[in-house]
Amino acid sequence: MFKKAFSVIVIIFSFITISEAKIILVTGASGDIGIAIVKNFITKGDFVICHYAHNKKDLEELQKKYPEQVSLISSDFNKPATIQSFWEALLKIKDKINVVINSAGIEEEDTSLEQIQKIMNINYLSPRLICDHAIKHFKEKRIDGIIINIGSRAAYRGLPEGYYTYADSKASLTRYTQSAARDNANRKISLYVVAPGPVEGKMFQGLRDDVKAQCLASMPTGQAVKVQEVVDIVDLLASGKVPSSTAGVFDLMGASWTH
Numbered sequence: 001m002f003k004k005a006f007s008v009i010v011i012i013f014s015f016i017t018i019s020e021a022k023i024i025l026v027t028g029a030s031g032d033i034g035i036a037i038v039k040n041f042i043t044k045g046d047f048v049i050c051h052y053a054h055n056k057k058d059l060e061e062l063q064k065k066y067p068e069q070v071s072l073i074s075s076d077f078n079k080p081a082t083i084q085s086f087w088e089a090l091l092k093i094k095d096k097i098n099v100v101i102n103s104a105g106i107e108e109e110d111t112s113l114e115q116i117q118k119i120m121n122i123n124y125l126s127p128r129l130i131c132d133h134a135i136k137h138f139k140e141k142r143i144d145g146i147i148i149n150i151g152s153r154a155a156y157r158g159l160p161e162g163y164y165t166y167a168d169s170k171a172s173l174t175r176y177t178q179s180a181a182r183d184n185a186n187r188k189i190s191l192y193v194v195a196p197g198p199v200e201g202k203m204f205q206g207l208r209d210d211v212k213a214q215c216l217a218s219m220p221t222g223q224a225v226k227v228q229e230v231v232d233i234v235d236l237l238a239s240g241k242v243p244s245s246t247a248g249v250f251d252l253m254g255a256s257w258t259h
Contacts, residue, residue, distance in 0.1 A: 018236065020045075023094045024238070027051040027130065028104030032201030033150060036227045037101060037234055040060065042069050049073055050095055051086075051104065051229035064176040077104055077126035078118050087133040094143055097140070099238050100134045102127040102173075103150045107203050112167035123169035125210055128176050131191070135184055144188040147235050149177050149231070151195040152251045157218075160211050170195075173251060181247035192237045195250035 009223040014038070024041050028034040029050035035058055038048050050059050055070065057241045063070040068225050071093045078164045078202045090097070131147055138145030154167035174193050181191035198204050198215040204224060207215070216224065233250050236242065251257070 003066050020240070021048070022046045022098040022179055024101065025049045025051065025090065025134075026101045026103060027127065028102070028150075029163070030055040031103060031105075031203065032231050034103040035059065035062075036231045037103060038070070039230050040235055041238075042066050044184075045069070045172075047094065049090060049097075051075060053077060053104075067138040067228070076221060077122040079135065080121055080125040083126055083129040083133070087130065087137075089135075090205055096143065096183055097137060097145070098143060099132065099146045099148070101148045101150070101234060101249060102129060105150065105203075107163065107166050107207065109162040109208070111162070113212070116165045119165045119170075123166065124172045126177075127173060131176070131180060135180060138184075138189050139187060145190070146188075146238055146240060147177070147180075147191045148190070148234055149173050149193050150234075151177075151193040151249065152243075153195055153197040153251070153257055155195060157257045160214060161206065162212060176251075178247045182254065185246050188243070190237075190240075190243055190246040192247075193249045194230060194233050194252065195249050197254055197256055198224045199230060200224045200226055214242055219254040220254050220256060221249055221252070225252045225254065242244050 023045050026034055026038050026048055029038050030052040038050055041048050047069050051073050052059055053076055061074055063072055073090060073093065075082060104127065106119060107116065107147045108119060110119060127149060134145060134147055151174045152170040157169040177191045177193050197219055229252050233252065
């Protein structure tokens, strides 16, 4: 009798766990922040669709280890016109998405018009179009959807010459997020921005030496933001536990900027 009762409890618990699992899209999943976010949601039993443009090796290893929880999809975000087909391909993997996390981005010098356009395409235009598709999807499926955009302190504080466009792109993404959040709050669709200062990892190390030095000198904490700090904030927002914070910008700036 005890064994039967225990079996029933296990089945019920398993059903609850499965029913609570979320379908999550993470763009830029091969980056330091992106892959850390992916690993976090895998441990929670969620299904994660991982977007990448390059460097898929680590994601392929994750997929082999968790074939029931990880799917990969590639797209060049420097070509915003392809986002429509990207979204259509995404829905062939899973026809219901609960959470979209835009962590795709580049922080490069804007030394030419071509480079300026590339930065805006990858950091703002493509993520913005993905948000548009996601909001439409949430409405059609009647999902209490969540969108989390990884912004930057640069949207407020700016960056030195050569990196103006990076700051511009993050400012544009932040303002879009807040506008869309206001328009969709009554539909239980939440949008947030996580805005870190310089984050430890490959992107930060790729900056000019003088810019890296200025960024670190600007942090009263004396250190760059840890990737896990970004993951922890994203985890909270994706949980759906703070819906009244929609349109909020969640700072990880080490007291280097207040607003």
